[in-house]
Amino acid sequence: MPPVIDKSKCDGCGVCVNICPEDIFFGSEKKQVPVVAYPEECWHCGSCKLDCKRDAIRLRIPLPAMLCYDTEPLTK
Amino acid sequence: MKREVIEADVICVGGGIAGLMAAIRAAELGAKVVVAEKGNTLRSGAGASGNDHFFCYMPDVHGTDMNAAIAEWRATMVGGKVALKKGMAYVRTWFGMSLDIVKLWDSWGIPMTYRGKYEFAGHAFPGHPLMRLKYSGQDQKRVLSKEARKRGAIIRNRLMVFDLLGDGSISGALGIDTREDKLVELRAKSVVLGTGGCIRLYPSPTPGWMSNLEWTFGLTGGGRAMAYRAGAELVDMEMPYRHAGPKYLAGIGKATWVGVLRDPQGKPVSPFVKEPSRQYGDVGADVYQTVFEDYAKSGRGPVYMDCRGISDEDYEYMTYWLEQEGNLALLDHWKDEGIDPRKHRVEFMTYGMTHIGGVYYNDKTETSMQGVYAAGDEFGSGISGAAVYGWVAGENAAGHARTATPPAYGNDLIEDRESLFEDIRSREVGPGWREANVALQQVMQDHAGTVRSESSLNAGLNHLRRLKEKARSTMIARNQHELMRCVEVLDLLDLGELVFLAALERKETRGKHVRPDYPFTNPLLDGKLLTLKRVGNSPVIEWKETSR
Numbered sequence A: 001m002p003p004v005i006d007k008s009k010c011d012g013c014g015v016c017v018n019i020c021p022e023d024i025f026f027g028s029e030k031k032q033v034p035v036v037a038y039p040e041e042c043w044h045c046g047s048c049k050l051d052c053k054r055d056a057i058r059l060r061i062p063l064p065a066m067l068c069y070d071t072e073p074l075t076k
Numbered sequence B: 001m002k003r004e005v006i007e008a009d010v011i012c013v014g015g016g017i018a019g020l021m022a023a024i025r026a027a028e029l030g031a032k033v034v035v036a037e038k039g040n041t042l043r044s045g046a047g048a049s050g051n052d053h054f055f056c057y058m059p060d061v062h063g064t065d066m067n068a069a070i071a072e073w074r075a076t077m078v079g080g081k082v083a084l085k086k087g088m089a090y091v092r093t094w095f096g097m098s099l100d101i102v103k104l105w106d107s108w109g110i111p112m113t114y115r116g117k118y119e120f121a122g123h124a125f126p127g128h129p130l131m132r133l134k135y136s137g138q139d140q141k142r143v144l145s146k147e148a149r150k151r152g153a154i155i156r157n158r159l160m161v162f163d164l165l166g167d168g169s170i171s172g173a174l175g176i177d178t179r180e181d182k183l184v185e186l187r188a189k190s191v192v193l194g195t196g197g198c199i200r201l202y203p204s205p206t207p208g209w210m211s212n213l214e215w216t217f218g219l220t221g222g223g224r225a226m227a228y229r230a231g232a233e234l235v236d237m238e239m240p241y242r243h244a245g246p247k248y249l250a251g252i253g254k255a256t257w258v259g260v261l262r263d264p265q266g267k268p269v270s271p272f273v274k275e276p277s278r279q280y281g282d283v284g285a286d287v288y289q290t291v292f293e294d295y296a297k298s299g300r301g302p303v304y305m306d307c308r309g310i311s312d313e314d315y316e317y318m319t320y321w322l323e324q325e326g327n328l329a330l331l332d333h334w335k336d337e338g339i340d341p342r343k344h345r346v347e348f349m350t351y352g353m354t355h356i357g358g359v360y361y362n363d364k365t366e367t368s369m370q371g372v373y374a375a376g377d378e379f380g381s382g383i384s385g386a387a388v389y390g391w392v393a394g395e396n397a398a399g400h401a402r403t404a405t406p407p408a409y410g411n412d413l414i415e416d417r418e419s420l421f422e423d424i425r426s427r428e429v430g431p432g433w434r435e436a437n438v439a440l441q442q443v444m445q446d447h448a449g450t451v452r453s454e455s456s457l458n459a460g461l462n463h464l465r466r467l468k469e470k471a472r473s474t475m476i477a478r479n480q481h482e483l484m485r486c487v488e489v490l491d492l493l494d495l496g497e498l499v500f501l502a503a504l505e506r507k508e509t510r511g512k513h514v515r516p517d518y519p520f521t522n523p524l525l526d527g528k529l530l531t532l533k534r535v536g537n538s539p540v541i542e543w544k545e546t547s548r
Helices: A015-019 A047-051 B017-028 B066-076 B081-085 B088-108 B140-150 B222-230 B291-297 B312-324 B328-337 B382-403 B412-426 B433-447 B454-474 B480-505
Strands: A003-005 A057-059 B002-007 B010-013 B033-037 B053-055 B132-134 B154-157 B159-167 B169-177 B182-187 B190-193 B240-246 B260-262 B304-306 B345-355 B372-374 B528-535 B538-545
Touching (some): A015 A047, B010 B017, B033 B182, B159 B222, B159 B412, B169 B190, B190 B382
Parallel strands (some): B010 B190
Antiparallel strands (some): B159 B169, B169 B182
């Protein structure tokens, strides 16, 4: 849900800071690796990941948002 | 606070699908257009990272007799019921223009075909017309922003408009920059409201994780709140809506899955589909969103989306569209956790409450206030309605701007807001926006939730009014970003109060508005809208006929 930025890949271009709908990178400095200042306002829209040209962002799903799933056999 | 003044013919408040379509149309008709967007139009609103269904009436597919197609749609409709509340003229324009907009979008670079052909699927009953066109919407906002700019519209990102200026008719709007300490006065002859839906009045399914919501976190009903404060009419504010989708990972939706909703024993929970169908999905969750909650409460749950056994082709089809719909988080999560819907059934749930009522607008997108137009989810419309009526709003707003003489307005409102914001920014101790938002969600859920009665609604309303005053006089913000959130919460507090007032007035049980003290659905209220309008400082509530 909040993005995790791979510092070794990020070149500080600022695209994610520019486009984030919720401005969760508020206060990030130009040409620096962005700071996720407001992670709890992230809505997991994935815009930052979509627009990152260096594939430096992944979305971390918080524990409370993990999917419930199972493989129980069904008796149809 | 610093001040800035912007002048335009047409201001689009919100740069989502509706706002950008309005900007495109108004600008190509020669109006000077400014789009004020709280986020960034490249990736903002409910369509930020994509969509995959676009309602479209296509005569070649649905028959050339549009009236017959409308009659069939009414008989088997899934969603779209709000359209009927705006009147049949609205429905006819929507049907009549949808294909033109599809062709426009395709020509601009939003792919509206799949493998070279128009493809209709989802949100439909087997054996009945399919009216949702599959489209690749992942980059729709980028394309629409480019088209708006190409026609000369000016896009101001990180500018949150929160109030309308004028006296009876419109003179402009007032906003704050969300990154620097600045109040912005926007003078205009027409305003198009397109701020989207209203969320965050009720809690998310996850305690303590407020942003785990079915729609974008920042959609806080700003358009509704500013319209009401300026004297425009709101409708249906009390009517709840419950969305549904994967359990705990809200915001993913349900219609793009190729699977069947089944109980733990494998029995389908709806009578509509028995086997997974890429063409139909499972419409059960569209007509009965609370099936998940009802099954859980009655000990029959959980209910699963069961895609097991689908072909690799169907799996690829489903994941392609989930990606186009903007579900990257889901797809990444599957990968990270080794979840494979071909092998695993995924639990679904009914999410919290929300309301889709809002700013009343007709088939010309006119609101009850002269010079103020509204489109899209200001009163629930979905993507296709936002696109069609954004276009209509742009045309009418530009037309109005050619002859309008905006009335003069005083400085009182501007000074009041400036002083309020300076207080919020300068206080050192007090509740932040989140604390106030949680308090609001709590009273909404407990007193205007799934069960409502006169005594509980009155108790909640009293509490909310105290809360509103307290929030206004004590909230703190450490920076402009937090000030933006505080302004959102003040809007939500205004809207919450209106929900209470309207819920008290609707003395019947209808849909998810459940009044045990009035357990019946009153047939005399069929086809009527409950309207709310501010006159002086008081809300006036009135019943009106749907087709006006």
